[in-house]
Amino acid sequence: MRKILFATTALAMAISGSAPAFAEFNSRNIRVSNGINADHPVGNGIKAMQECLDQKSGGKLKLTAFWGGALGGDLQATQALRSGVQEAVVTSSSPLVGIIPALGVFDLPFLFSTPAEAYKVLDGKFGDQMNQKLDASGLVNLAYWENGFRNLSNSQHPVTKWEDFSGLKVRVMQNNIFLDTFQNLGANATPMAFGEVYSALETKAIDAQENPYVTIDTSKFFEVQKYVTETNHAYTPFLFLFSKAIFNTYTPEEQTALRECAVVGRDVERQVIADLNKKSLEKIKEAGLQVNQLSPEEQARIREKSMIVYEKHKAQIGPDVVDGILAELKTIRGN
Ligand code: TF8
Incomplete structure (x- = not known):
């Protein structure tokens, strides 16, 4: 059927002398x-x-x-x-x-x-x-x-509360806001390009990193980490x-x-x-990692204590930009 269609189209084009298909490409x-x-x-x-x-x-x-x-x-x-x-x-x-x-x-x-x-x-x-x-x-x-919601993984100990971040050597993206967010949590934050993360975790140059489950899975970070906490701290x-x-x-x-x-x-x-x-989460668990959820109270506490980062970076991001997105979120959430 397709062949016939093609032949018919080709014939029609030949007869009408029209421009070849996809000429704009x-x-x-x-x-x-x-x-x-x-x-x-x-x-x-x-x-x-x-x-x-x-x-x-x-x-x-x-x-x-x-x-x-x-x-x-x-x-x-x-x-x-x-x-x-x-x-x-x-x-x-x-x-x-x-x-x-x-x-x-x-x-x-x-x-x-x-x-x-x-x-x-x-x-x-x-x-x-x-x-x-x-x-x-x-x-x-x-x-x-x-990319998705980001979660923390580490090789040291379970992280279930604010205090557990203290002293963890966490790789962050090369970005001041992430750096401050993790320093504010008490972590020892180190900016690093993504390509270096696996080997830095493997050699224990760093303890921790944060990325969505699908990245912890497909970039095989689970091979060199022991604990994961569903922090959902950024999208x-x-x-x-x-x-x-x-x-x-x-x-x-x-x-x-x-x-x-x-x-x-x-x-x-x-x-x-x-x-x-x-599926990625299952794979991470099957690989033997301990996966922790934050209690709603602790999640709220961490969120609350992190709000200082908004004020600190508002001028640099642009006050209109920060206020603009918060206003839009308010509308979307209907509050
Ligand atoms: C990070 C990012 C990366 C992605 C990837 C390189 O942690 O989340 O996973 O940008 O495309 O650097």
Whole structure:
């Protein structure tokens, strides 16, 4: 049936002399780098995005993914985008606050409570405002993908209350807000690029790190950690960034296809994370790690004591940005 359809279309085109299909599309090889591994849900998202691009461009727009920081870490890859030598990266927002201070808003502890409210903020007006700031720095954010709620893992002792953070050598992302959040908790916080975390945990140069369950699973941190606490202390989004310098050389049809298919990939990636979260947690437990929940009282206490970080970083992030997101969250929560 398909063959017949193709033949008929080809014939019709030959007769009418119309332009070849997908003429608005050029063959493009789009390199997308990632710090995480191919079995992370970002892999499912990229696959779905590729299928969408295949349909829209007749196979002309091709994504080539690089995993495990093969093209450099989040920050390095983002700088390569800004100078127009790499097409795309899926990166956390957190390492980019040195370039765009407003992005630090997403690092504020306990900002989002559920994925649903994060999606509303990111996929709505507030997310657009951040996209404009990224654009002014040479970065086109095609869509907000998901990293997820972050949890603490360590090799020393169970962490179930504020006092347990004391003296723990915790790796944090290269970001002042995370640094302060963990220093404020009493931890010995050390900024470090993601690519160095596994071996730093293995050699005990650090005791602890914090990332979503799917990353603790797919980056195999469970091999070198003993305890996990479901802290949910931050939801830092992934950005699907494109080099503005390169994007500007693409046709409008190519640009639209990339934007639309990044959203298709985003939805698949978020769904796979929702599904994998539980499985990753099981895997972590099966590997012999002790997983602790915080009591509601302790969670509230830690949250309360962390609020000082908001005040401390408000000026640097931008008071309008911090107030803006808090107002939007208030509306979403209906209080
Ligand atoms: C971190 C981030 C990373 C991601 C990854 C490199 O801890 O959460 O896991 O940005 O893509 O550095």
